[in-house]
Amino acid sequence: MNFLKGVFFLAFILGTALKVYSQNDPVKIKPALWEGMIVTGYADKGAFVNFGGPAMKLTCKPLTLLLGMLPSLRIKEDEVPAGAKKNAAVMPGLGAGITIIYKHVALQVPLYYNTKTTTTNGKWSAGIGLGYKF
Secondary structure (H helix, E strand, C coil): CCCHHHHHHHHHHHHHCEEEECCCCEEEEECCCCCEEEEEEEEEEEEEECCCCCEEEEEEECCCEEEEEEEEEEECCCCCCCCCCCCCCCCEEEEEEEEEEEEEEEEEEEEEEEEECCCCCCEEEEEEEEEECC
C-alpha cells in the first residue's frame, strides 16, 4: 500500500512539472486551484451545480482538460417510506470527475458517492453536465 502511495505521489510531482511540446503550441500540464466555470447537470435522479475545484489541468489551446474535485450543490428529493425522515432537497456534496472545456463551453462527467440510507446501500453514480467558462 505504501508503494502505491509513493508511485502516485511521484506521478503527481512529475505531472505538475511536465511540459510536452507539439509542432505549434505547447501542451501544458499543471495544477489548478479553480478554473472559473459554472456547470449544471444531472446525476442519480437529481441535479447538481458546481463551480469546479482543485484539479490537474492539461491545456492545448483552445481545448482544456481538467481532472479533479467538484464541490457541488446537489438537488435531489429523497424517496423514503412513510414515517421515515427525509434529507434536505439541496445538499452540499463533493464529487470527482473530468471536465472538457472548448473555448467557453464546458462538458463535465462527474462521479458522486451516495451514502447509505434506510432504503439503499451506498454507491457511486456518474452524471453529465454542461456549463460555461468565464
